[in-house]
Amino acid sequence: MSGDANPRPAGEGTTSRARLDRGRGALGPALELVHTGRAPTRSVLTAELGVTRATAGAVAAELEALGLIRVDARPGAAAGSQGRPSHRLELAEEGPVALAAQVHADGFRAALVGLGGRIVATTPSCEAVDADPAKVLGAAMDAGADLLRRTGRRCVGAGLAVPSAVTEPEGLALNPLHLAWPVGAPVREVFAERVRAAGISGPAFVGNDVNLAALAEHRHGAGRGARDLLCVATGHRGVGGALVLDGRLHTGSSGLALEVGHLTVNPEGGPCHCGGRGCLDVEADPLALLTTAGREPGPEGSLLHQANELIREEYGDPVVRTAAEALIDRLGLGLAGLVNILNPDRIILGGLHRTLLDADPDRLRAVVADRSLWGRSGGVPILACTLDHNSLVGAAELAWQPVLDDPLGALSAA
Known part of the structure; x- marks a missing residue:
């Protein structure tokens, strides 16, 4: 007779182990859901x-x-519902967080971001960007480490958003034009060093700011549910684009896809940093709006803030309205070309472009429909980005990805 007072039926142990193995394999997909x-x-x-x-x-x-x-x-049942909820x-x-940082032409900011894209805490925006990436990233990580100490949160890793194409797998910033950083700065290596120096555990990741904005919006914002999502946005300077294809961020063979800022939308326009003329980057960014409206950029506040405020507060001024309409037409021309090439099922706009869409949505949609091959057969929905600090949230998504892939393994190693 067995010494076990409650012997298990034959095969039960094997069944339990199999269920446990299946469950652990489903942890990542479940957490992502x-x-x-x-x-x-x-x-x-x-x-x-x-x-x-x-x-x-x-x-x-x-x-x-x-x-x-x-x-x-024990959730409460909805009124009128039947069955057990x-x-x-x-x-x-109070769970773990990712440390995210964003650097742009007018400053930098760090934040702690939990699952679900929820920003737990942020540092004030710093308005000085040194020409040495190590100094900027060191300051951002020191600020982030202070947030971690004050909140007592566990950190799963760190992510950085930069206004530059970032090569894969090297992690070089190829065109940090508005930061005065050297071309080809090894931002991933420098960032990882600054993360370790600040005493922050977990892996470190770097990505282009608009790519990361698109990733965040696709998971948590205006892009949720889209299969093929096009995101176009102004930063504090310039114009960037990103594409989510079949639910995954598309960065091309070496991380350099969707440099939409260098689409020509005004052949008679001003010179661009790329050597061309009339590119979106110089024809539809905050500085372009201020210049077209005949306004000198002020010393206070970022160019993006100044341009947004000009539209929101003075759109009734005929000069401002005419300048905004010129940018809307240029943006619409660029979007139509992208629609013809990419055939996305949704377009989302961020930065100044979101403000332009809010100011005159019918005009922008009409330009895109008129100039795109498929516009007359229904058109592509054009929506505003909805997340605050979406590039920061996207940077955090990079740091959360190992946990989403393997929660048990990533948290055990952290």
């Missing part, structure tokens, strides 16, 4: 993962044990 808001309940998680309720329950419990989500086992899945409010 909750992270992006696509699995608000355990029943939805079960359906999305294609597993049994028992496996989904085990997965949710494991993610909760890791401090990543919270399972509400499913367990709600929420992101843990």
Whole structure:
């Protein structure tokens, strides 16, 4: 007779181990579903993962044990609903964070970003950018480390957004035109060194600011649900673009795809840094609006802030309106060309372009429809970006990705 008072049926141990293995393999996909808001309940998680309720329950419990989500086992039923309500899945409010930093022509900022793209804390924007990348990134990481100390949060890694094409896999900033950084600055290497020097654990990642804005908006903002998403945005200077194809950020063979700022939209326009003339980069950015409106850039506030405020506060001025319409027409021409080439199912606009869309959405959509091959057969939805600090959120997404890929392994190694 066995010494076990409650012997297991034959094969039960093997079945339990198999369920556990399946559950652990589903941890990453499950976390991503909750992270992006696509699995608000355990029943939805079960359906999305294609597993049994028992496996989904085990997965949710494991993610909760890791401090990543919270399972509400007693949710209130909606009025008029029938049946037992499913367990709600929420992101843990006091869970780990990623440290994100963004550098632009008018300053830099650091932030702590939790799962779900939620900004937990930010530093004030610094308005000085040194010509030495190491000094800027060192200051940003010191500020971020201070945020971590003050909040007591666990950090999974760090991400950086820069206004430059970033080569893959080397991590070189090829065109940091408005930062006075050297061409080809090894920003990934420098950033990783500054992260370690600040005492921050976890891996370090670097990406182009508009690419990261698109990534954030696709997961948490105006791009959610789009399969092929085109994002075009002004930074504090210049114009950038990004593309999400079939749900994944498209950066090309070496990280340099979608340099949309160098599309010619005004052949008689001003010279561009690339050697051409009339590119979007110099015809549809904040400085272009101020110049076209006959306004001298002021000493206070960023060019982006000044341009946005000009439209919001003085759009009734005929000179300002005419300048804004000129930029809308140039932007629309560029977007139409991109629609013809890429055939996206949605376009989102950020920075000054979002403000231009808000000021005269019908004009912009009409220009795109008139100049694109497919515009007359329904058109492509053009929406404003919705996330505040979306490049910061996107930088954090880079740092969160290893956790989304393998929650148990990434958090065990951190």
